[in-house]
Amino acid sequence: MSRQFELNREFIEQLGNYIDQENVDAVLHLIEDLHSADIATIYTRLDNEQGKYLFSLLGDEKAADVLIELDIDDRKRVLKSLPSTMIASQLIDYMDTDDAADVLGELSREFKDELLSQMKDVEHAGDIVDLLSYDEDTAGGLMAKELIKVNENWNVVTSIREMRKQAEDVDEVYYVYVVDDYDVLKGILSLKKLLLSSRHSYIKDLLNTGIISVKTDTPSEEVSNIMHKYDLVALPVVDQIGRLAGRITIDDVVDRIREEAERDYQLIAGISEDIESYDKVWILTRARLPWLLVGLTGGIIVSQLIGVFEADLGIYPEMAFFMPLIAATAGNVGVQSSSIVVQGLANQTIQLSKTVSRLLKEFSVALLNGLTLALLMLTYNLLVDSPLALTLTVSSALFSVILFASLFGTMVPLLLDRLKIDPALATGPFITTSNDLMGLLIYFSIGRLFYGLL
Amino acid sequence: MSRQFELNREFIEQLGNYIDQENVDAVLHLIEDLHSADIATIYTRLDNEQGKYLFSLLGDEKAADVLIELDIDDRKRVLKSLPSTMIASQLIDYMDTDDAADVLGELSREFKDELLSQMKDVEHAGDIVDLLSYDEDTAGGLMAKELIKVNENWNVVTSIREMRKQAEDVDEVYYVYVVDDYDVLKGILSLKKLLLSSRHSYIKDLLNTGIISVKTDTPSEEVSNIMHKYDLVALPVVDQIGRLAGRITIDDVVDRIREEAERDYQLIAGISEDIESYDKVWILTRARLPWLLVGLTGGIIVSQLIGVFEADLGIYPEMAFFMPLIAATAGNVGVQSSSIVVQGLANQTIQLSKTVSRLLKEFSVALLNGLTLALLMLTYNLLVDSPLALTLTVSSALFSVILFASLFGTMVPLLLDRLKIDPALATGPFITTSNDLMGLLIYFSIGRLFYGLL
Numbered sequence: 001m002s003r004q005f006e007l008n009r010e011f012i013e014q015l016g017n018y019i020d021q022e023n024v025d026a027v028l029h030l031i032e033d034l035h036s037a038d039i040a041t042i043y044t045r046l047d048n049e050q051g052k053y054l055f056s057l058l059g060d061e062k063a064a065d066v067l068i069e070l071d072i073d074d075r076k077r078v079l080k081s082l083p084s085t086m087i088a089s090q091l092i093d094y095m096d097t098d099d100a101a102d103v104l105g106e107l108s109r110e111f112k113d114e115l116l117s118q119m120k121d122v123e124h125a126g127d128i129v130d131l132l133s134y135d136e137d138t139a140g141g142l143m144a145k146e147l148i149k150v151n152e153n154w155n156v157v158t159s160i161r162e163m164r165k166q167a168e169d170v171d172e173v174y175y176v177y178v179v180d181d182y183d184v185l186k187g188i189l190s191l192k193k194l195l196l197s198s199r200h201s202y203i204k205d206l207l208n209t210g211i212i213s214v215k216t217d218t219p220s221e222e223v224s225n226i227m228h229k230y231d232l233v234a235l236p237v238v239d240q241i242g243r244l245a246g247r248i249t250i251d252d253v254v255d256r257i258r259e260e261a262e263r264d265y266q267l268i269a270g271i272s273e274d275i276e277s278y279d280k281v282w283i284l285t286r287a288r289l290p291w292l293l294v295g296l297t298g299g300i301i302v303s304q305l306i307g308v309f310e311a312d313l314g315i316y317p318e319m320a321f322f323m324p325l326i327a328a329t330a331g332n333v334g335v336q337s338s339s340i341v342v343q344g345l346a347n348q349t350i351q352l353s354k355t356v357s358r359l360l361k362e363f364s365v366a367l368l369n370g371l372t373l374a375l376l377m378l379t380y381n382l383l384v385d386s387p388l389a390l391t392l393t394v395s396s397a398l399f400s401v402i403l404f405a406s407l408f409g410t411m412v413p414l415l416l417d418r419l420k421i422d423p424a425l426a427t428g429p430f431i432t433t434s435n436d437l438m439g440l441l442i443y444f445s446i447g448r449l450f451y452g453l454l
Numbered sequence: 455m456s457r458q459f460e461l462n463r464e465f466i467e468q469l470g471n472y473i474d475q476e477n478v479d480a481v482l483h484l485i486e487d488l489h490s491a492d493i494a495t496i497y498t499r500l501d502n503e504q505g506k507y508l509f510s511l512l513g514d515e516k517a518a519d520v521l522i523e524l525d526i527d528d529r530k531r532v533l534k535s536l537p538s539t540m541i542a543s544q545l546i547d548y549m550d551t552d553d554a555a556d557v558l559g560e561l562s563r564e565f566k567d568e569l570l571s572q573m574k575d576v577e578h579a580g581d582i583v584d585l586l587s588y589d590e591d592t593a594g595g596l597m598a599k600e601l602i603k604v605n606e607n608w609n610v611v612t613s614i615r616e617m618r619k620q621a622e623d624v625d626e627v628y629y630v631y632v633v634d635d636y637d638v639l640k641g642i643l644s645l646k647k648l649l650l651s652s653r654h655s656y657i658k659d660l661l662n663t664g665i666i667s668v669k670t671d672t673p674s675e676e677v678s679n680i681m682h683k684y685d686l687v688a689l690p691v692v693d694q695i696g697r698l699a700g701r702i703t704i705d706d707v708v709d710r711i712r713e714e715a716e717r718d719y720q721l722i723a724g725i726s727e728d729i730e731s732y733d734k735v736w737i738l739t740r741a742r743l744p745w746l747l748v749g750l751t752g753g754i755i756v757s758q759l760i761g762v763f764e765a766d767l768g769i770y771p772e773m774a775f776f777m778p779l780i781a782a783t784a785g786n787v788g789v790q791s792s793s794i795v796v797q798g799l800a801n802q803t804i805q806l807s808k809t810v811s812r813l814l815k816e817f818s819v820a821l822l823n824g825l826t827l828a829l830l831m832l833t834y835n836l837l838v839d840s841p842l843a844l845t846l847t848v849s850s851a852l853f854s855v856i857l858f859a860s861l862f863g864t865m866v867p868l869l870l871d872r873l874k875i876d877p878a879l880a881t882g883p884f885i886t887t888s889n890d891l892m893g894l895l896i897y898f899s900i901g902r903l904f905y906g907l908l
Binding site for chain 1: 709
């Protein structure tokens, strides 16, 4: 019953053997019932020549579907190995406009123009060119042109006749869009309503006018928040004067949500490229090195800073005991603060206009946490009978460092966001390293003060 | 045209005034066109009495919708303020079975049983009781009972007549499920197909049999991966012998994906409860304190460790210069390694059976990164003319620490996952703190060795 497929090593080995023997029937038999997403996964486990052979055996429509499911590097590899006339007339022509625009958007200008000019379906090519004109981070960049629309002045019979013509191009129909004579969106009609209504009713008496739509230039983050908030599976996109331009479906948005969550997670973990655990060693190394180098540079600067205070450390070597504690707390607090801001900006619960009240709140949280930790360390140092100067230095420094790291961790992502830079860049090693440095500077300065006084 | 709503302070103030004046018409006029998700947001910004008043003005169906959109604390507050007969017959009765089961699942056993026994629609209550029997992290716990099904032996006319009866209970119809006489799922039928087919065709000639389904006990993480991989908006759930039990819609899964991503993000950032930036200061403080205390405890242990090596530090104070560098690198590498494993486990690209090959790969990455960083530090220390023993100590320790932290960061989440503990707990301050400690231990031990030799 279920076509769901579990990939295993035996399957890959068997398929590889059949491919090496060029046993077309056996290969086709193995993959005939598989979903394009599964074939794409299989492709990534084959070597270059085997993959190319497998791809050549797929029918045009299946090949187009698999191509969309591949990741960008594999897709470019496949496209390079095929003649451009075949790509244009046998692959791009079978894709939905939004997928085609995504695929073409990854290519060089020359290659893209060459493919577009070789497409047989000129109307389809025109739609793709329209979509390519939108910024990919807007509703226009997410939407597809394929949709079903009826005129509000038609009746059910006429509508169903017209829908039959339009439906060939559309895979999944969730809603029928209703427009007026000027193509301005007036409402939606659920298929359920259409199915259950009398055949002679007029559309304008059936449609639901209270609908949610976005404009072509609405940012994609807002699109995903709206679809999530209102539990929508499809969202119509209109132009500046309200004419229906396209529709966005939930699967594109789910992909976007996953990608954004993975990227934010990797940034806070100090990984600079989108990687998967099955990627090659070299790619995994390259993705991790940049942040380690940031940390290394920070560490070298810290070592210079400690050099400045070397005389103090020589006289009061016990100061060194709590350096890691101060640095680690500064780092932890900074990451906590910045992550809350990054998440709040992503799900739009933080309004930029409220920077001051945000900082005040963070200041209160830091005050409470700072007091708690400072008192705990005070108790500890009194219990283990540490020197008084050290005891006072550690607790005062801890308190100050927590305040500083909270505000710094809050301000940097807010500032980046104002400058239109991705605020998630503020999390991870950057904040940690800066806070290490500032934390130790504060620690030694306060230490000098107390050891001088007492 | 668009009902989309931007909440602002003026709106809340005006609404609050009308509520205080008990001006029913003005309140209703302000909220009449709003989506239940927006009314739920408004509720959270009102004080207790105002919220209660607003809630009392909503119609039954709207009130049920708003109740579902509230977060768990607000929902419990509302339910406490209402008589149980009203909750049962005016709210729960209007909810879809999956939402009703979620809401009832949050309540005490007694309260839940009381509400169920007071529901007027006994069939509906029975469906809810069925759903409550499933683990909430399985397909059974995610699914709703509301669906439209037709018998494979019916024709289109009969099917549409039967669907009219069933459709009243179902908000959104994406697919019609086709069953045999024993209620075993045979396939699906898109509304588009039904709409565009001759009225006298038989369902068995129209249905799509190659469908993907899950069992009631399929884990919810697998459900979300399947819906994402195959781009599904609805997924049928069957029992152990293939009978249709319910359906899961994409909006429930999107919620789950978002929640899981937020939780993993907060864990790696060292935040122990699900918080939002608009939460109260006390909640924000409480969520951040546990991990800070872990860090503090780690810092105290580190200070004891340094105490053990105090004699060395007194003789070779320059050893202190690079303590923060070693600790920070250990922490960064550990978080990188554990986050890759956590992400791989979440999106199921890591198979547990391959622990050894995973560790080997991580070892190779660590080897490359460790060599690069160690050579860079060697060059730096030679350039600034550091003592030879220190130069060798720093580079050797850095290399060893990177190897150790990588393997530790990889193994801990894999181990937690085997023990059925959430591997995401391994990220954040726990790994960082352990690695700080081990890193410095390695550093001092190697230091003792080199300073002893040279």
